[in-house]
Amino acid sequence: MNMNYTAEELAFRDEVRAFLDEKLPADIAAKVKGFRRLSKEDHQRWQKILCEQGWYATHWPEEYGGVKWTPVQKHIWDEESCRYGVPRSIPFGVNMVAPVIIKFGNEDQKQKYLPRILSGEDWWCQGYSEPGAGSDLASLKTRAVRDGDHYIVNGQKTWTTLGQYANMIFCLVRTNTEVKNQEGISFLLIDMDTPGITVRPIITLDGEHEVNEVFFEDVKVPVENLVGEEDKGWTYAKFLLTYERTGLAGIGMSKAALSHLKQLASRRLKNGKPLLEDPSFSQRIARVEIDLTAAAISNLRIIASVEGGGVPGAESSMLKVKGTEIRQSINDLARRAIGPYALPFVEEEMDLDYDGEFLSDKDAAPLSAQYFNNRKLSIFGGSNEIQKNIVSKMILGL
Amino acid sequence: MDFQLNEEQQMLQDTVARLVRGEYSFEKRLAFSETDLGFSADFWHQLSELGLTAVPFSEELGGFGGGGVEVQSVMAELGRGLCLEPYLQSIVLGGGLIAHAGNDSQKENWLAGIASGELKAAVGLQEPQSFYDLNNVETRAEKSGEGYILNGRKAVVIGGHCANVIVVSARTSGDTRNAEGISLFALSPDTNGVERRTYPTIDGAKGCDITLNNVQVGADSLLGEEGKAGEVIEYQAGRAIAGLCAEAVGVMEVANELTLEYLKQRKQFGVPIGKFQVLQHRMVDMMSELEQARSMAILAASVADSEQNDERRRVLAAAKNVIGRAGQFISEAGIQSHGGIGMTWEYNFAHYAKRLIAINHQLGDDDFHLERYAALLQAS
Ligand SMILES: Cc1cc2nc3c(=O)[nH]c(=O)nc-3n(C[C@H](O)[C@H](O)[C@H](O)COP(=O)(O)OP(=O)(O)OC[C@H]3O[C@@H](n4cnc5c(N)ncnc54)[C@H](O)[C@@H]3O)c2cc1C
Numbered sequence A: 001m002n003m004n005y006t007a008e009e010l011a012f013r014d015e016v017r018a019f020l021d022e023k024l025p026a027d028i029a030a031k032v033k034g035f036r037r038l039s040k041e042d043h044q045r046w047q048k049i050l051c052e053q054g055w056y057a058t059h060w061p062e063e064y065g066g067v068k069w070t071p072v073q074k075h076i077w078d079e080e081s082c083r084y085g086v087p088r089s090i091p092f093g094v095n096m097v098a099p100v101i102i103k104f105g106n107e108d109q110k111q112k113y114l115p116r117i118l119s120g121e122d123w124w125c126q127g128y129s130e131p132g133a134g135s136d137l138a139s140l141k142t143r144a145v146r147d148g149d150h151y152i153v154n155g156q157k158t159w160t161t162l163g164q165y166a167n168m169i170f171c172l173v174r175t176n177t178e179v180k181n182q183e184g185i186s187f188l189l190i191d192m193d194t195p196g197i198t199v200r201p202i203i204t205l206d207g208e209h210e211v212n213e214v215f216f217e218d219v220k221v222p223v224e225n226l227v228g229e230e231d232k233g234w235t236y237a238k239f240l241l242t243y244e245r246t247g248l249a250g251i252g253m254s255k256a257a258l259s260h261l262k263q264l265a266s267r268r269l270k271n272g273k274p275l276l277e278d279p280s281f282s283q284r285i286a287r288v289e290i291d292l293t294a295a296a297i298s299n300l301r302i303i304a305s306v307e308g309g310g311v312p313g314a315e316s317s318m319l320k321v322k323g324t325e326i327r328q329s330i331n332d333l334a335r336r337a338i339g340p341y342a343l344p345f346v347e348e349e350m351d352l353d354y355d356g357e358f359l360s361d362k363d364a365a366p367l368s369a370q371y372f373n374n375r376k377l378s379i380f381g382g383s384n385e386i387q388k389n390i391v392s393k394m395i396l397g398l
Numbered sequence B: 001m002d003f004q005l006n007e008e009q010q011m012l013q014d015t016v017a018r019l020v021r022g023e024y025s026f027e028k029r030l031a032f033s034e035t036d037l038g039f040s041a042d043f044w045h046q047l048s049e050l051g052l053t054a055v056p057f058s059e060e061l062g063g064f065g066g067g068g069v070e071v072q073s074v075m076a077e078l079g080r081g082l083c084l085e086p087y088l089q090s091i092v093l094g095g096g097l098i099a100h101a102g103n104d105s106q107k108e109n110w111l112a113g114i115a116s117g118e119l120k121a122a123v124g125l126q127e128p129q130s131f132y133d134l135n136n137v138e139t140r141a142e143k144s145g146e147g148y149i150l151n152g153r154k155a156v157v158i159g160g161h162c163a164n165v166i167v168v169s170a171r172t173s174g175d176t177r178n179a180e181g182i183s184l185f186a187l188s189p190d191t192n193g194v195e196r197r198t199y200p201t202i203d204g205a206k207g208c209d210i211t212l213n214n215v216q217v218g219a220d221s222l223l224g225e226e227g228k229a230g231e232v233i234e235y236q237a238g239r240a241i242a243g244l245c246a247e248a249v250g251v252m253e254v255a256n257e258l259t260l261e262y263l264k265q266r267k268q269f270g271v272p273i274g275k276f277q278v279l280q281h282r283m284v285d286m287m288s289e290l291e292q293a294r295s296m297a298i299l300a301a302s303v304a305d306s307e308q309n310d311e312r313r314r315v316l317a318a319a320k321n322v323i324g325r326a327g328q329f330i331s332e333a334g335i336q337s338h339g340g341i342g343m344t345w346e347y348n349f350a351h352y353a354k355r356l357i358a359i360n361h362q363l364g365d366d367d368f369h370l371e372r373y374a375a376l377l378q379a380s
C-alpha cells in the first residue's frame, strides 16, 4: 500500500503546473472558475495551445499524434486542470469518435479524420439519443438504407450537445430491421452540411442553448463513412460508452466547485458572520467534502487497478452515481449560500466582460442556473438508475 | 375534527381554479413572463373584478374578511397555474403590513386601492447582508423635521418593479441585528432618491433591488409606532409564509400529476417507465412528500391569523421547513424521472420545478426555519 505519487509522477505534476502557469489564458480560466459561458472560440483557442504542447489527445496512440500518459498521469492532469480552471475538452471528437475510428475504422478514415480532430478543423457531436430511444438506446429508429454508393438516412436525433457548433456528427443508425434491435445498428460518420439535415435548438430550463434536435431527411451519406462493418455498430457504441463513463464522475470538477463554494461562503454573511463559520452551513460543506474525499480515493483505486492492467468495470458506474450526486450537492449548497439572491436571474452578469456593478456577490449570477443545469449529470451518459441496473446485473448477479 | 373547506371557501377556491384554468395556459404564462410587466395585467384585473384581490381585507374595505384558509384557497390555485401576479406581495404581505400597522388615513390612502387591485404594493424587508433574517436591517431612517431621511438598500423585492407603493423596513435606532428599533415606511417608488434595478427571476417572475439615497419622506409615511415594527414584520411575514406554503402545495400537486402521467405514457424497453420499481417508489415518495407538505400548509393556514405566540412561530417555521424540503425533493425527483425532457424550457414540468426551488429562497429556506424551530424547541 502506497498512496503517494512516485518521483516521476511528481515531476510530471510540476511540468503540468508550469505549463498551465505559462499557457492557460487568464480570461478562459476565469470563465471556467466562475461558471461563465465559454464560446466556441474559447474552446478552439485553448485546444490549439494544448495541441502545440502535444497534450490534447491523451487517449490516442502516439503515431496519430496522441500522448501516452499512464492512468495516473491522466488523473494528475485532470486534477490540476480543474484546479487551474482549464476548460473541459469537448469530448465528442477527441475522446469519443476518435477512439472508435482508431480501433474500428479503416486506414483512410484514420488519415482523414484524426488530423482534423487535432487541428480543430472538425467539431464533432454525438448522435445517439432519439426521442423514442433514451435509456433504451438500442431501440433507435433512424434508418439508413443502402442505395449504390450511399446510405440514405431518415430520422431524428435529439439532445445533441453543442450540435449547433458541429460540422460532423457520428450517428447510430438502423441498417437492418429484420434482426434483434442490437444487431441491426451501424456507426455512420455524417457531414452536417449534407443537404437534408436540419438542426433545431432545444432550450434547457436555465435558458441555455446547449442541446439540439437533428433531423435527417433523405440525407445521402457516402458508404465510405461507415465505420467497421454494417450492423456491428452496437459493439462500437458500447466500446465508446465505457470511454464516456470514466471521467463522468467528475472528481476534479467537484474539487474545483467545492473550493469555489468555500470562497463564496467566506464572503457571504449570515448573522453578521461569514457563512463558512456558521455551524450548520459549515457542517453541510464538511459533509460533502468528506464524501468527496472518499470518492476521490475510490477514483484513485480504479485508476491504480487500470494502471495495473485491469479494466474499469461496474465500479465506474458506482462512482458515476456517487460523483454526480456530490457535484449536485455542491451546486445545491452554492445556491443556498446566496440566500435571497438565488432568485435574480441577471444574465448580463454571467458575461465575464461585464463591468457594471454586481447585484450581490460577483459570482452569484450563474449559481441558480448552474444548479438547474447540472441536474443533467444524473440523467446523461447513462442515467444513474441505468448505472445502478448495470451494477446489480454485472457485479451482484441480480 | 373536519379538514374540509366550508361551502364558501370551496366556492372561492373553485372560482380561482376556473379562472386559472381558463386564462393561464402554459404558453400564455411564458408570454406573460416575457413582457416588461412580467405578468398579465388582464388577469390581475379579472382577479380584482371577481373580488379576489379583496379576500383578506375587512368588509369595511370592500373585503371578504378572509383568514388563513381563504388565502390558502386562493394561493393554492395560483400555485397550480404558476401565476406570476404579485398576489402574495401586494395583497397578503403589503396589504397585511399596512392593515396591521397603518393609521386610519394610511389605510384609507392605500388599502382600498390594494384591495381593489388598482394599487400594487411591494415589500422590501431583506437587505444584501441580511440573509433571511428580517431583523437584520442596516437601512437607516433619520428624523428630519416632521419626516425622515432614508438611506440603504433593500434586496430582492419581488414585484417591486411595478409597485405603486413600497413598504420598506428601516432602522430608527439600535444595532444592525436588533429586533428593537426597526420602523416601517410606505413610500412611492417615484420619490426622489429611490432607485430600482429590475431583473427577471429564475422562476419567471420579476423583482428589483432598491437603493434609497437620501430619500425624504413625510411623517405620514411611517407605518405604526417608530422603532416597534419588528413584531409587525414577524407577524405579517408569518401570514405570507402560510400563503407561500399553500402556493407550494398547488405547485407540487401539478408537478406530481405531470410526473405520474409521464411515467404511464413514456415507454422504454417496451414498457411504460412507470413499470420500473425504482421509479414507482420514487413517485410514491413524491406523493408522500406532498402529503406532508399539504398537512403543514393546512396547519400554517390555521395559525396564520391567530394571536402571536411561540406555538404560532413553531408551526410556521415547521411548515416552511417541510415545504422547502418537499419542494426540493419533488423538483429534483421529478426532473430525474422525466429524463432529458424534464430539463427543457418548452415542457412545463421544469417551470414547476424552478418555482419550488424559488419558494425555498423566499422568506427563509428549510435550513433557516430548522434553526428557528430548534431555537423554539420545547423541553418536553
Ligand atoms: C443536457 C443533456 C445533454 C445530452 N447530450 C447528448 C448528446 O450529445 N448525444 C446524445 O446522443 N445524447 C445526449 N443526451 C441524452 C441522454 O443520453 C439521455 O437523456 C439519457 O440517455 C436518458 O434518456 P431519456 O432522456 O430519453 O430518458 P428516459 O430513458 O426516458 O428515462 C426517463 C427516466 O426513466 C428511467 N429509466 C429508464 N429506463 C429504466 C430502467 N430500465 N430501469 C430504471 N429506470 C429506468 C431513467 O433513469 C429516467 O429517470 C443528453 C441529455 C441531456 C439531458
Ligand SMILES: Cc1cc2nc3c(=O)[nH]c(=O)nc-3n(C[C@H](O)[C@H](O)[C@H](O)COP(=O)(O)OP(=O)(O)OC[C@H]3O[C@@H](n4cnc5c(N)ncnc54)[C@H](O)[C@@H]3O)c2cc1C
Binding pocket: none
Ligand atoms: C417483529 C415482527 C412481527 C411480526 N408479526 C407478525 C404477526 O403478528 N402476524 C403475521 O402474520 N406476520 C407477522 N410478521 C411477519 C411479517 O408480516 C413479515 O415479516 C413480512 O410480511 C415480510 O415477510 P418476510 O419476512 O418473509 O420477508 P420477505 O417477504 O421475504 O421480504 C424480504 C425483503 O424483500 C422485500 N420484498 C419482497 N417482495 C417485494 C416486492 N415485490 N417488491 C419489492 N420488495 C420486495 C421486502 O420488502 C423485504 O425487504 C412479523 C414480522 C416481524 C419482523
